[in-house]
Amino acid sequence: xxxxxxxxxxxxxxxxxxxxxxxxxxxxxxxxxxxxxxxxxxxxxxxxxxxxxxxxxxxxxxxxxxxxxxxxxxxxxxxxxxxxxxxxxxxxxxxxxxxxxxxxxxxxxxxxxxxxxxxxxxxxxxxxxxxxxxxxxxxxxxxxxxxxxxxxxxxxxxxxxxxxxxxxxxxxxxxxxxxxxxxxxxxxxxxxxxxxxxxxxxxxxxxxxxxxxxxxxxxxxxxxxxxxxxxxxxxxxxxxxxxxxxxxxxxxxxxxxxxxxxxxxxxxxxxxxxxxxxxxxxxxxxxxxxxxxxxxxxxxxxxxxxxxxxxxxxxxxxxxxxxxxxxxxxx
Amino acid sequence: xxxxxxxxxxxxxxxxxxxxxxxxxxxxxxxxxxxxxxxxxxxxxxxxxxxxxxxxxxxxxxxxxxxxxxxxxxxxxxxxxxxxxxxxxxxxxxxxxxxxxxxxxxxxxxxxxxxxxxxxxxxxxxxxxxxxxxxxxxxxxxxxxxxxxxxxxxxxxxxxxxxxxxxxxxxxxxxxxxxxxxxxxxxxxxxxxxxxxxxxxxxxxxxxxxxxxxxxxxxxxxxxxxxxxxxxxxxxxxxxxxxxxxxxxxxxxxxxxxxxxxxxxxxxxxxxxxxxxxxxxxxxxxxxxxxxxxxxxxxxxxxxxxxxxxxxxxxxxxxxxxxxxxxxxxxxxxxxxxxxxxxxxxxxxxxxxxxxxxxxxxxxxxxxxxxxxxxxxxxxxxxxxxxxxxxxxxxxxxxxxxxxxxxxxxxxxxxxxxxxxxxxxxxxxxxxxxxxxxxxxxxxxxxxxxxxxxxxxxxxxxxxxxxxxxxxxxxxxx
Numbered sequence: 001x002x003x004x005x006x007x008x009x010x011x012x013x014x015x016x017x018x019x020x021x022x023x024x025x026x027x028x029x030x031x032x033x034x035x036x037x038x039x040x041x042x043x044x045x046x047x048x049x050x051x052x053x054x055x056x057x058x059x060x061x062x063x064x065x066x067x068x069x070x071x072x073x074x075x076x077x078x079x080x081x082x083x084x085x086x087x088x089x090x091x092x093x094x095x096x097x098x099x100x101x102x103x104x105x106x107x108x109x110x111x112x113x114x115x116x117x118x119x120x121x122x123x124x125x126x127x128x129x130x131x132x133x134x135x136x137x138x139x140x141x142x143x144x145x146x147x148x149x150x151x152x153x154x155x156x157x158x159x160x161x162x163x164x165x166x167x168x169x170x171x172x173x174x175x176x177x178x179x180x181x182x183x184x185x186x187x188x189x190x191x192x193x194x195x196x197x198x199x200x201x202x203x204x205x206x207x208x209x210x211x212x213x214x215x216x217x218x219x220x221x222x223x224x225x226x227x228x229x230x231x232x233x234x235x236x237x238x239x240x241x242x243x244x245x246x247x248x249x250x251x252x253x254x255x256x257x258x259x260x261x262x263x264x265x266x267x268x269x270x271x272x273x274x275x276x277x278x279x280x281x282x283x284x285x286x287x288x289x290x291x292x293x294x295x296x297x298x299x300x301x302x303x304x305x306x307x308x309x310x311x312x313x314x315x316x317x318x319x320x321x322x323x324x325x326x327x328x329x330x331x
Numbered sequence: 332x333x334x335x336x337x338x339x340x341x342x343x344x345x346x347x348x349x350x351x352x353x354x355x356x357x358x359x360x361x362x363x364x365x366x367x368x369x370x371x372x373x374x375x376x377x378x379x380x381x382x383x384x385x386x387x388x389x390x391x392x393x394x395x396x397x398x399x400x401x402x403x404x405x406x407x408x409x410x411x412x413x414x415x416x417x418x419x420x421x422x423x424x425x426x427x428x429x430x431x432x433x434x435x436x437x438x439x440x441x442x443x444x445x446x447x448x449x450x451x452x453x454x455x456x457x458x459x460x461x462x463x464x465x466x467x468x469x470x471x472x473x474x475x476x477x478x479x480x481x482x483x484x485x486x487x488x489x490x491x492x493x494x495x496x497x498x499x500x501x502x503x504x505x506x507x508x509x510x511x512x513x514x515x516x517x518x519x520x521x522x523x524x525x526x527x528x529x530x531x532x533x534x535x536x537x538x539x540x541x542x543x544x545x546x547x548x549x550x551x552x553x554x555x556x557x558x559x560x561x562x563x564x565x566x567x568x569x570x571x572x573x574x575x576x577x578x579x580x581x582x583x584x585x586x587x588x589x590x591x592x593x594x595x596x597x598x599x600x601x602x603x604x605x606x607x608x609x610x611x612x613x614x615x616x617x618x619x620x621x622x623x624x625x626x627x628x629x630x631x632x633x634x635x636x637x638x639x640x641x642x643x644x645x646x647x648x649x650x651x652x653x654x655x656x657x658x659x660x661x662x663x664x665x666x667x668x669x670x671x672x673x674x675x676x677x678x679x680x681x682x683x684x685x686x687x688x689x690x691x692x693x694x695x696x697x698x699x700x701x702x703x704x705x706x707x708x709x710x711x712x713x714x715x716x717x718x719x720x721x722x723x724x725x726x727x728x729x730x731x732x733x734x735x736x737x738x739x740x741x742x743x744x745x746x747x748x749x750x751x752x753x754x755x756x757x758x759x760x761x762x763x764x765x766x767x768x769x770x771x772x773x774x775x776x777x778x779x780x781x782x783x784x785x786x787x788x789x790x791x792x793x794x795x796x797x798x799x800x801x802x803x804x805x806x807x808x809x
Contacts (some may be wrong), residue, residue, distance in 0.1 A: 001520050003783030003791075004527075009792055087679055161337060168794040175795060181749040184542055184798040220555065 015166040025235070026162075027136040028173050029086050030097055036195030037082040038106060047080040050102065050326060053094040054114025056201065057258045058085035061309040062112070063318045064198030070322040075330065082272040083199030088131030090119030092148045096132065096141055098242060102249055110252045110329050112321070113242060115291070117268070117276055119259070121225050122290040125151050126235040135162035135169045149234035202311035203304045214305045215263060222307075223267040231279045255283065255291040255328035259298045261306035261316065290329045294321070332373045334587045335533055342370070347594060356511040360481050363489065363595065370490035371454075384456060385419055386487040388412070389462045390480055393469045397476035405470055416419035416459040423455055425662045440777070448549055454494035456659055459489050460626055465501035471716070474502045482508040491591040495584050497602040497622035504597070512596030520782070522593030527786040527793070529586030535796035536754055537580035542746050542798060543572035548722050558730045562741035566734040569744060572751055574715045575758055578607065602631060608762055610706040611684075612676040615714060622660070627652050645681065650674045650793075660721070665728050669720035676713055 024031030041049055050071065052062045064081040071079045084097060094113060101108070117238045121127045126149040134155045137145060142159055162169020175182055194201065206214050246253040257276070268276075280291045297320060300306070302313035309317055332339045346366045350359055372379040393413040399405035426768040468474040477483040486504045487493075528739070545552055546561065558566065585602040592599045606619035616624045629636075632652040638645040650671065657670015685733050687694045719731045732739075764770040774782070 001516060001523055001783060003780035004786040005783075007784040007787035008790060011787065165337075165794070170796070171795045171797065177718055179749075181747040182539075182753075182796070185745045203771070323468045 005037055012164075012166060015170070016163065017164075019166055020168065023138050026138065026170065026173065028176065029136075029211050030084075030100065032195050033082070033084055033199050034101065034104065034212070037084060037101075037199065038104065040082055040198065041080050041106060043078070043080055045078050047078040048075060048110075048330075049106075049108040050079060050110045050112065051059075051106075051108040052081070052083045052085055052112045052114075052199075053089065053098060054085035054112075054256075054258065055089050055116055055119065056085070056087040056212055057116065057227070057308055058088070058112075058114045058256075059083055059199065059201040060203045060304075061314055063200050063202075063314040065200075066315050066318040067322055067326070068198075070319050071326060074327050075205060081198060083201075083267055085114065085199070085201075088119075088128075089114075089278060090116065090126070090128040091235055091242065092128035092145060092150075093132045094124060095148075095238045095242040095245075096137070096144065098245070099141075099144075102245075102251075106188040107249065108251055110254065110255055110326055111246055112325065112329075113239075113253055113255045115239070115255050115257050115280070117229060117231075117272065118225050120231055120233075120235060121229055122149060122233040123228075125149060125154075126233070128235065128238075129155075134158035135173075146240045147234065160233065196257065200314065202314060203308045205304055205310045205312075211305070218264070218305050218307065219267065222264070224270060226267050227269055227277075229272050231275045232289075239283070240286070243283065243289055247287065252329050253287075253289055254278075254325045256321070256325055257291075257293045259302070259309060260295045261298075261300045261303040263300070264303075264306040290325065292325050294325075332370060334584065335530060336593075342366075343591060350595060351514055354532070359512065360485055360508060364481055364485050367485065367488040367490040367493060371488065371493060374494075381419070382454075382488065383484065385415060385797055386458070386462065386484055387480065388415060389466055389487075389686060390483045392477040393483075394465050394478070396466065396469045408471040409466050413463055416462050418460045420455055420693075425658070457498055458493065458494045460498050460623075460630075460659075461487060461501070464498070464630060465625060468501055474505075477501070477505050481509075489592070489597070491588040491595075491597075492599055495581070495588070497585060498626050499587065499622070501597060503600065503683050503783075507597050518593050518596070520779075522590040523794040524782070524786055525586045525590030525593065527581040527590075527789040529588075531789050531793040531796075532579040532583030532586065534793040536758070537576045537583055538578060539750060539796065540572040540576035540579070540754065543744050543748075544569045544576055546744055547727070548573055550723055550727075553724075554587065554729060556742075558727055558734060560742050561734060563734050563738045564745065565742065565744045566731055568748060568751055570715060570731065570735065571755065574607075574718050575754060577718065577721065578603070579758075605762055605765055607711055607758075608707055608766055609710050610703055611710055612673065612680045612713070615710060616677070617671075623656070629655050631655060642681065642685075646678045649677050649681075654679065661723065663723045663725070665720050665722055665725040668725060668728070669717060672717045672720060676717070 019025045022296075024034065037051070041047070048071070050064075050067060052058055052067075062083050062085070064083050067081040068079045071081070084101070086093065086097070089097065098111065119127045126156055128145075128148075129150050132145075134142070134145075134150070135158060137159060139159075142155060146155060158169075167174070172183060205211075243253055243255075257280075280293070283289060294317075298309065298313055298317060302309055302317070304310050332342060346362065350362055353359060353362065368379055368383065371382060378686060389412050392408045395408040396405045399408060439666050465474070469476045477486070482505060485508055486499065486501060489499075489504070492499055546556065547553065547558055547566060561569070571780075582603040589599050589601070600622045604618040604621065606615050609615035609618055631647055635648040635651060636644060653670040654667060655670070655675035657668070657673070659668045660666045660669065687697060697706060716732075717733070719735070720728045722728060777785075
């Protein structure tokens with residue numbers, strides 16, 4: 001029995017120490033991309049650096065190689081671009097990840113931030129809580145996320161449990177490295193090839209018989225959320241803080257409302273559309289940032305499920321993004 | 332408090348440390364009793380009081396049976412105890428079943444119209460059966476009535492087995508309560524091994540299989556995503572996943588219950604002996620939920636006459652016993668059908684056994700290795716199909732059966748099937764090394780520290796492989 005206890009202690013202490021010495025272990029999804037980004041940016045010639053933040057939508061829609069080519073020809077200077085968008089990243093996730101990027105010493109010239117309405121949902125907790133779980137956070141980030149609406153007791157409890165029982169707390173991180181297919185659905189997955197292609201995660205189109213099923217599933221998830229959406233609550237401060245911190249760090253920022261298919265757009269109630277417009281007006285006035293509504297930029301055939309851009313349409317979208325968003329933001 | 336939570340770990344460690352730190356045997360009884368009451372009260376304080384109240388009444392009635400001057404009076408006390416326990420069981424478990432059926436007959440919708448519904452008592456099916464078996468055993472002279480109330484209350488309320496069994500007999504538990512407990516490293520090791528194994532079965536296997544089978548078994552999911560939308564292959568995968576899940580969930584709980592009891596110096600009944608390797612349905616019921624099948628045999632089947640009459644008399648008794656067994660599992664028509672399906676399988680097995688007994692060559696072929704493997708597969712197939720009825724809705728069960736046996740296209744299950752097949756392989760592999768004796772051969776030769784390290788690794792693996800949500804044990808609602 002003592003050997004069982006000692007082995008258990010050794011395993012937990014061992015993993016706990018490893019996690020302490022490698023803070024990014026808690027968030028391998030971010031860690032993998034961040035390391036690849038740092039390596040990509042470490043080029044001779046001081047390239048113009050562009051980082052894209054956002055959710056899986058931005059990860060699918062923005063093709064960094066195209067961005068670099070087009071922007072280089074526009075500005076006459078080498079460009080290094082990286083797509084740091086991650087599955088489920090809402091305003092809080094984007095802020096946390098940007099802070100980590102800036103703290104690591106990487107200073108982008110332009111940051112493209114995604115303003116995805118559905119990620120502002122706040123029931124009894126912000127949308128980000130369901131994706132950027134406490135076990136993915138570092139100790140000094142707990143106070144921050146609590147400020148933006150994470151339930152304090154539950155957040156600290158989960159973080160503590162994950163720290164004291166690291167094999168349970170980091171189980172998805174560990175399982176994702178060994179056998180990603182074994183992760184339960186809905187868990188943010190770590191993909192070994194996520195950092196290839198500059199962080200771009202291209203989507204394939206669904207075959208016709210699956211397309212309808214997929215859109216129906218998306219509708220069942222998003223339509224009620226959009227009906228209940230209100231642009232208020234503590235998570236709004238995360239977006240304001242993100243824009244303010246970019247300004248302080250002398251990083252130019254552009255905000256993009258990502259493209260959506262007509263079916264997805266039809267699920268927005270008029271109230272939410274008006275509130276979204278009021279929000280973008282306020283952000284422009286408060287922070288002086290460029291905000292572009294790209295929801296109608298692409299035709300319906302550009303989407304896998306009415307909201308994720310498919311591979312073939314990432315290039316035309318990225319080209320337009322460079323010309324209408326990044327170049328103006330640079331100025 | 333679920334066994335798989337940190338709260339239970341903290342609770343159990345506290346009880347365990349205090350228990351073995353105190354040298355007084357009586358004080359340990361009171362500690363376990365208080366801990367058991369607290370454990371049940373974490374579900375509901377009122378229910379804990381109800382259970383304690385009815386258990387106290389059973390204790391008094393059993394004393395009355397022992398001291399009764401006439402057999403008639405003793406019988407009256409026994410019948411009173413049975414009536415009270417069955418009354419409590421019927422009210423809290425079956426009232427909603429009859430109310431819902433009555434509502435539907437008259438055209439009301441219980442959910443929509445917010446009609447009267449009775450709340451469920453966790454573990455009610457288990458403790459009422461224990462109480463009934465106790466008073467019947469006292470009446471039949473198999474057991475003397477327990478004079479010490481705390482000992483008797485501990486028999487009913489003992490927290491490792493309180494909410495989901497095993498169904499313990501008075502004669503097995505009460506004599507243990509009287510015996511002073513001494514610490515045993517061997518016993519503690521055995522307990523820890525059982526807990527580690529149970530945790531692995533529950534977290535790494537059962538909870539993960541739930542992700543596959545909930546698409547068919549969870550009424551809240553099915554309400555929005557009908558079974559009819561799934562493909563036949565997906566439904567078969569869900570059914571296989573459920574078959575794995577129910578075994579690992581329940582036997583995992585039983586393992587943890589036995590392990591916790593061992594760590595406190597008590598031995599509970601083994602409840603599962605690899606039931607999926609049964610060569611026929613009768614053997615299945617000697618290996619699956621052993622404490623329940625023994626209870627049904629001793630307190631329903633045998634009093635009805637058992638198999639002492641002819642074939643049809645036995646068939647009648649099996650039908651009544653397993654019909655009631657089905658209802659014990661769930662207060663729905665679907666569970667009743669499940670019980671009747673098993674009764675039917677047992678009757679067919681009896682008939683076939685009689686047929687084979689009269690044909691020695693056939694019997695010889697059936698008892699060869701190939702014949703036995705085929706019988707195991709055949710039995711497992713029918714058990715798997717019968718699991719379709721192990722759910723709240725007969726309508727959904729029928730839809731599932733149609734999907735299984737009339738091939739049709741449709742949606743896939745939400746999770747990749749890779750993990751399902753690896754889990755199935757693991758379960759088959761575990762059974763193979765179990766029945767061939769390989770496991771025991773290796774186990775006996777491993778040094779103690781290696782076994783200990785193995786338990787720790789099993790514990791860690793259970794945690795790494797557990798999915799996002801920890802589900803309550805299936806049998807907690809029985």
